[in-house]
Amino acid sequence: MTIDTTTYTLHHGTVPLLISIPHLGTELPPEFSASMSDTAPLKQDTDWHLDRLYGFAAGLGASVLQAKVSRYVIDLNRPPSGESLYPGQTTTGLCPTETFRGEPLYDQADAPGAVQQADRLARYWRPYHDALRAELDRLKALHGAVLLWDAHSIASVLPRLFEGKLADLNFGTADGRSCAPAIVDQVLAEVDATRFTHVLNGRFKGGYITRHYGSPDDRVHAIQLEMAQDLYMLEDPPFTYLEHRAATVWPMLQKMLQQALAALARLNT
Numbered sequence: 682m683t684i685d686t687t688t689y690t691l692h693h694g695t696v697p698l699l700i701s702i703p704h705l706g707t708e709l710p711p712e713f714s715a716s717m718s719d720t721a722p723l724k725q726d727t728d729w730h731l732d733r734l735y736g737f738a739a740g741l742g743a744s745v746l747q748a749k750v751s752r753y754v755i756d757l758n759r760p761p762s763g764e765s766l767y768p769g770q771t772t773t774g775l776c777p778t779e780t781f782r783g784e785p786l787y788d789q790a791d792a793p794g795a796v797q798q799a800d801r802l803a804r805y806w807r808p809y810h811d812a813l814r815a816e817l818d819r820l821k822a823l824h825g826a827v828l829l830w831d832a833h834s835i836a837s838v839l840p841r842l843f844e845g846k847l848a849d850l851n852f853g854t855a856d857g858r859s860c861a862p863a864i865v866d867q868v869l870a871e872v873d874a875t876r877f878t879h880v881l882n883g884r885f886k887g888g889y890i891t892r893h894y895g896s897p898d899d900r901v902h903a904i905q906l907e908m909a910q911d912l913y914m915l916e917d918p919p920f921t922y923l924e925h926r927a928a929t930v931w932p933m934l935q936k937m938l939q940q941a942l943a944a945l946a947r948l949n950t
Contacts, residue, residue, distance in 0.1 A: 688804070690745075691745070692746075696741065697828060699817060700832055701832065702745070704726075704752045706749045706750040706754075707727055707749075708749050708754075709722065709751050709753065709754065713753075718787060720784045720786060725918070726780055730913065731832050734834075741938060748809060750805050754805060755775060756773065758890050759889050766886075772842070775806075778792045781842055782841055813890070821900060826949040828860075828902050828903075828942065829895065837910060837911045848909070850877055850879040850906060852869070853886040853904070855891055855903075859904070860895055860903055861897045864944040865881065868941050885905065885907040890903070891904065900949070902945065904941070912926060913927040
């Protein structure tokens, strides 16, 4: 069964796996875009095409939650308080006022204030998180434990955010707090057998979703994967999906998730 709302789509799966894609959304409602800069319609910080890259997930029996509204309206992977998840490092906020490259999204006078941010929280952020929580609870009730895979992608070179070129695959488990090591080890073992570079809890340790919902003691395990976009697409407009590159990536993703589910089952026996 698939639920389709104005803010997200949710496909209900049958195995203890929920794939969350909070930055897939591209919708910029006119009431917001009218006051935004010419940079905003590019939506260049979108996690482009992850619905296609994870298109195999439903066949695995996974639940898949996908955002519809652009992260430029509100970032679903930030705390509702707006506090930084990476103190002292450059990042974007709950209702971003600039792009990853530092380009302004608003004239200063048009930036969303406290009332506007509260409205966006209620209209977009809260429904996504209510759906996420409910689906985790449903799957945990059915299976006794559940894995949350928070799927992301980002331009491989962003000097304002990190030095040099990003590793191909950047896994985050909140420095080991959001997921049992036995599951992570199985995921990384799959990557070790490939040509792809990877790092665990490096520049990206997991955002709000991974940190907030991941609780191994409560049998909810969460992993964030931040993937370099040059693995499967053009990183500049029009951000084209490249089938020949993606064909080398999605089978690996599928194997990682299968191994993670196998490890989860062993932990839950």
